[in-house]
Amino acid sequence: MDVLNTFMTWIFKIRIGQIDNFKKNPIEVQQGIFFDLIKSAKSTQFGKKYGFSDIRSPKDFDRNVPIHNYEEMQPYIEQTMKGEQNVIWPSEISWFSKSSGTTGSRSKFIPVSQESLEDCHFKGGKDMLSLYVNNYPDSKLFTGKSLAIGGSSEVNALDINKNSQYGDISAVIMRNLPVWAQLARTPSLETALMSEWEEKIEKMAKETMEENVLSISGVPTWTIVLLQRIMELTNSSNILEVWPNLEVFFHGAVAFGPYRKLFSELIPSESMRYMETYNASEGFFGIQDQKNSDELLLMLDYGIYYEFIPMDEWDRDDPKVLPLEEVEIGKNYALIISTNGGLWRYKIGDTVKFTSIRPYRIRISGRTKHFINAFGEEVIVENAEKAIEIAADATGAIVVNFTAAPIYFEGSDGKGAHEWIIEFSKAPNDEAVFSEKLDAALREINSDYDAKRYKDMALDRPKIHFVTEEGIFEKWMKSRGKLGGQNKVPRLANNREYIDTILELMK
Incomplete structure (x- = not known):
C-alpha cells in the first residue's frame, strides 16, 4: 500500500505546476476561458440570440448579454430538460443538478454538461487532493478509503424526458465517477445514493465502520450525524477508536467555524486536518490551498468565467460589473459566472471578499439576500x-x-x-x-x-x-x-x- 500511496501522491502532484500557472497568470487564463466559452456556444440558441459571433471582448459580452437570475435562465433550462439540445451549450446535456429553490419554485435544476463534470467538478475534486498532498507530503491518504457523504442523493429520471436524469450534485458526481475513484471511496454506490436518510445513515455506518477510513468529505451536518451513529454502534468514545488512521476532513457548503469545537470532541487529535472547498451545483469555485488558513484559492481554469458586482451596486437596475482584474481586496462582491454547463452571466447568490490578488484568494462573505x-x-x-x-x-x-x-x-x-x-x-x-x-x-x-x-x-x-x-x-x-x-x-x-x-x- 505504501508503494501505491507514493505513486498516487506523485500523480496528483503533477497538477501543481498548472495551478501555479494560473496563480501567476490569472488574467490571461481567464481571458482564454472566456474566448473558449464564446466560441463553443456561438451557434447555440442562446449564443445566436445574444450575438456571440460578434463578441470580440469582455466589454462586448457586457454590452450584449444581460445578467441572468435563475428565473431568467429557467426557460432555456426547461427546453433542455425536455430533450432539446444546443440551446445553451453545444454538447448534449442529460444530467441536471437539483438544488434548493427560488421565490418562484421549490427547486432549481442546474444543467450539468460532460465538460462541466470533467473540467470543473471532477477537476475540483482532484485538485483538492493535489493541494492536500502537496501541503502534507507525509500523508498516507491513498493507503485507505475515502468516506464520501453526499446530500439527498436519489437519482431520478425527469418526468418530462425519461432520457434525462437529476439528483443533487453529489449524486450526479458519484454516478459518473471513473472506476478508480469508485474503488477508492466508501460506502457502496447503492448506499450512497439512497434517499431514505434514516436507513441510509444506518447502512453507511455499518458499511464504513469496518473500513480503514483516511479521509472524509461532506457537509458538516450529515457528517456529525453519521459519526455519532458509528460511535453508538461501536460503543466508542470518539471516532479515532474506530478509524485510528483518519487524517483529514474535506468540508464545504456551510461555514465550518461553529462546528469546529464539536469536531474536536468527535475527533480528538491535534494532527487532524481540515480543508475547505467552495463548490455548488453551478460549479467548483475555490479550494483552501494553504495550511491553517480560511482563504480559498479561486480556481481559474475550470471552464468558468468570473465577473463581480460590487454589493453597493447590487440593487441598481444597471449595476456596474467588474472583470477579475478590477476587483479590490476587502470589498464585498456578488459572484457572476458563465460556465461550460450553459449558464451565462448567472447570479448564483453568493458574495465573496478578496483577501489577496496575487494570487486571487477569497472568503465567502454571505449571500445577496438574508x-x-x-x-x-x-x-x-x-x-x-x-x-x-x-x-x-x-x-x-x-x-x-x-x-x-x-x-x-x-x-x-x-x-x-x-x-x-x-x-x-x-x-x-x-x-x-x-x-x-x-x-x-x-x-x-x-x-x-x-x-x-x-x-x-x-x-x-x-x-x-x-x-x-x-x-x-x-x-x-x-x-x-x-x-x-x-x-x-x-x-x-x-x-x-x-x-x-x-x-x-x-x-
Missing part, C-alpha cells in the same frame, strides 16, 4: 415570510416582526435547529399549531430544509419565542442606532449576533 445556511438548508427570506404567513393564517395570528437564526450543535450528541423570535399584535390561538404550521410550510417550500428536517435527524423542530408585548424589535433597533423608516429588522441571519442581543433585551 438567509440561514448553517446546516445546508439554504432558507432565504422569501421562504421565511411565506411560512410565517401560512402559520399566522392558520392560527388567527397577526405578526408584527420576526427574526431567526441557527442553534448550532451542542455536545457530541446535540442537534441543530432554528430559533425564532416572533412579535405579535394578536397572538396565535394555539402556539403549538403555529409552530407545526411554520415548520411544515418551510418543509414544503424549501427542499433542502425538508431534507435536513427528515425525522429530526440533522435539524430539530424550530424553537420559537412568542412575544406579545409589542416593542421589542423597536427597542432593539433603537439600541443599534437603526430606528427609522429606512432601516429594517434582518429577517434571517446565518449567525447568532442579532438574536442573542434581542434575547438579552427580553430578559
Whole structure:
C-alpha cells in the first residue's frame, strides 16, 4: 500500500505546476476561458440570440448579454430538460443538478454538461487532493478509503424526458465517477445514493465502520450525524477508536467555524486536518490551498468565467460589473459566472471578499439576500415570510416582526435547529399549531430544509419565542442606532449576533 500511496501522491502532484500557472497568470487564463466559452456556444440558441459571433471582448459580452437570475435562465433550462439540445451549450446535456429553490419554485435544476463534470467538478475534486498532498507530503491518504457523504442523493429520471436524469450534485458526481475513484471511496454506490436518510445513515455506518477510513468529505451536518451513529454502534468514545488512521476532513457548503469545537470532541487529535472547498451545483469555485488558513484559492481554469458586482451596486437596475482584474481586496462582491454547463452571466447568490490578488484568494462573505445556511438548508427570506404567513393564517395570528437564526450543535450528541423570535399584535390561538404550521410550510417550500428536517435527524423542530408585548424589535433597533423608516429588522441571519442581543433585551 505504501508503494501505491507514493505513486498516487506523485500523480496528483503533477497538477501543481498548472495551478501555479494560473496563480501567476490569472488574467490571461481567464481571458482564454472566456474566448473558449464564446466560441463553443456561438451557434447555440442562446449564443445566436445574444450575438456571440460578434463578441470580440469582455466589454462586448457586457454590452450584449444581460445578467441572468435563475428565473431568467429557467426557460432555456426547461427546453433542455425536455430533450432539446444546443440551446445553451453545444454538447448534449442529460444530467441536471437539483438544488434548493427560488421565490418562484421549490427547486432549481442546474444543467450539468460532460465538460462541466470533467473540467470543473471532477477537476475540483482532484485538485483538492493535489493541494492536500502537496501541503502534507507525509500523508498516507491513498493507503485507505475515502468516506464520501453526499446530500439527498436519489437519482431520478425527469418526468418530462425519461432520457434525462437529476439528483443533487453529489449524486450526479458519484454516478459518473471513473472506476478508480469508485474503488477508492466508501460506502457502496447503492448506499450512497439512497434517499431514505434514516436507513441510509444506518447502512453507511455499518458499511464504513469496518473500513480503514483516511479521509472524509461532506457537509458538516450529515457528517456529525453519521459519526455519532458509528460511535453508538461501536460503543466508542470518539471516532479515532474506530478509524485510528483518519487524517483529514474535506468540508464545504456551510461555514465550518461553529462546528469546529464539536469536531474536536468527535475527533480528538491535534494532527487532524481540515480543508475547505467552495463548490455548488453551478460549479467548483475555490479550494483552501494553504495550511491553517480560511482563504480559498479561486480556481481559474475550470471552464468558468468570473465577473463581480460590487454589493453597493447590487440593487441598481444597471449595476456596474467588474472583470477579475478590477476587483479590490476587502470589498464585498456578488459572484457572476458563465460556465461550460450553459449558464451565462448567472447570479448564483453568493458574495465573496478578496483577501489577496496575487494570487486571487477569497472568503465567502454571505449571500445577496438574508438567509440561514448553517446546516445546508439554504432558507432565504422569501421562504421565511411565506411560512410565517401560512402559520399566522392558520392560527388567527397577526405578526408584527420576526427574526431567526441557527442553534448550532451542542455536545457530541446535540442537534441543530432554528430559533425564532416572533412579535405579535394578536397572538396565535394555539402556539403549538403555529409552530407545526411554520415548520411544515418551510418543509414544503424549501427542499433542502425538508431534507435536513427528515425525522429530526440533522435539524430539530424550530424553537420559537412568542412575544406579545409589542416593542421589542423597536427597542432593539433603537439600541443599534437603526430606528427609522429606512432601516429594517434582518429577517434571517446565518449567525447568532442579532438574536442573542434581542434575547438579552427580553430578559
